[in-house]
Structures are given as structure tokens and as C-alpha cells.
Amino acid sequence: MTSALLKRRRFLAGATGASLAAGAALRNSALAEPGPATGSDGHPLTALGALGKPSDRHPLFDFTMTDGSGAAIPLSRFRGRNVILHCWATWCGPCLRELPELDAFYARHKDVATILPVALASGTPASVAAFYKAHGITALPVLTAEAGAVQKAYGDVEMGLPDTLLLDASGRLIGEANGAIAWDAADASSTLAALARGT
Numbered sequence: 001m002t003s004a005l006l007k008r009r010r011f012l013a014g015a016t017g018a019s020l021a022a023g024a025a026l027r028n029s030a031l032a033e034p035g036p037a038t039g040s041d042g043h044p045l046t047a048l049g050a051l052g053k054p055s056d057r058h059p060l061f062d063f064t065m066t067d068g069s070g071a072a073i074p075l076s077r078f079r080g081r082n083v084i085l086h087c088w089a090t091w092c093g094p095c096l097r098e099l100p101e102l103d104a105f106y107a108r109h110k111d112v113a114t115i116l117p118v119a120l121a122s123g124t125p126a127s128v129a130a131f132y133k134a135h136g137i138t139a140l141p142v143l144t145a146e147a148g149a150v151q152k153a154y155g156d157v158e159m160g161l162p163d164t165l166l167l168d169a170s171g172r173l174i175g176e177a178n179g180a181i182a183w184d185a186a187d188a189s190s191t192l193a194a195l196a197r198g199t
Contacts, residue, residue: 042180045191048166049175060171063149065118068125068142076171082198083114083167087150090122090131095162098180099137105183107139113196120147166195
């Protein structure tokens with residue numbers, strides 16, 4: 001286990017001014033040791049490996065997101081395809097270091113697979129859009145969600161940030177990588193294609 005993972009801290013209701021749903025706790029890597037600006041220190045995308053046999057998969061995963069126009073979007077709208085759900089926050093240091101790579105990756109591959117970057121406990125969609133503008137993020141869609149709702153969908157176990165989840169076509173959690181992903185790795189594109197196919 002890396003020292004960064006050992007330094008995770010919980011953020012309870014009221015963390016950095018954002019109101020988390022009562023009882024929801026995020027295991028956060030926001031205070032992890034600084035890393036390089038690129039994802040060379042992140043998990044490979046292959047870290048989104050299977051969690052277990054189909055019978056062991058997490059129950060159906062669903063919650064409602066809000067997009068940049070204020071529209072409510074249920075995650076279930078994406079049933080029928082594999083989804084890469086990336087949970088992050090504007091106040092999370094490792095998330096901020098990872099975001100430019102994810103932005104570039106999304107711009108190249110948004111037509112290859114369904115990638116949903118969802119900001120948790122980060123304010124309104126307008127505040128996330130302003131955050132994108134301030135940090136030069138140009139391709140990622142603005143998506144926000146209540147941390148408590150995601151926590152409940154996850155099964156009320158603690159989540160870390162950043163956290164990348166792989167959901168199968170039926171909406172079940174089948175893979176997870178906690179911590180930054182190396183979105184710029186040489187094999188990231190081919191790995192994404194395989195994940196999108198469910199292979």
C-alpha cells in the first residue's frame with residue numbers, strides 16, 4: 001500500500017463548505033502527497049479489473065446527476081452500455097492534478113465509450129463550470145451529484161476520491177480503481193476500447 005493511500009482522510013458533512021448528505025463519508029485522497037502533473041504515478045486503466053463473478057456483482061447502481069444546463073440525468077439512462085464513472089471533487093488535490101489528462105482523454109475518446117466525470121460535493125453546476133474555465137478544462141461535460149446519493153448507490157461503504165468505477169450494461173459495479181488513473185498511458189486507448197466492449 002502506498003503512502004498516499006495510507007494518508008487518506010475522511011471528509012464528513014460540511015467538508016470545505018460543501019454539504020454532504022448526513023451519514024455519508026468520503027475516504028479522500030485530497031491530502032495525499034503531491035505527484036507529477038501527469039498521470040505517470042496513476043493506476044493503469046487496466047486497474048478497472050473485474051470485482052468478482054457475475055453473481056457477486058454489486059446491485060444495480062443508480063443516482064441522479066445534474067448537467068451544466070441544470071437538467072436531471074439518471075445514471076440509468078445509460079443502461080445498455082458499459083460506463084466509466086469518474087468521481088472527483090474541485091477541492092481534491094489529486095483530482096485536480098489528474099483532470100487535465102482526463103480532459104484530453106475524454107476529448108479523444110468520448111465517441112468510443114461512455115465516460116461520466118461526476119463532481120461530488122463541489123457546489124452547483126455553474127461553480128463546476130467556472131472551475132473548468134479557471135483550470136483550462138475544455139472537453140469534459142459538467143456533471144454534478146449529491147455525494148450522499150452516490151454513497152447510497154455504492155452500498156454505503158466509504159468511497160475515495162478520485163474514484164473510477166466500471167459499470168456493466170445492466171448498471172452493476174464490476175470494477176474500481178481508487179486513486180488517479182494514468183489516462184495518458186500508452187495502452188489507455190486500447191484498454192478503454194476493451195472496457196467499452198465488456199471484454
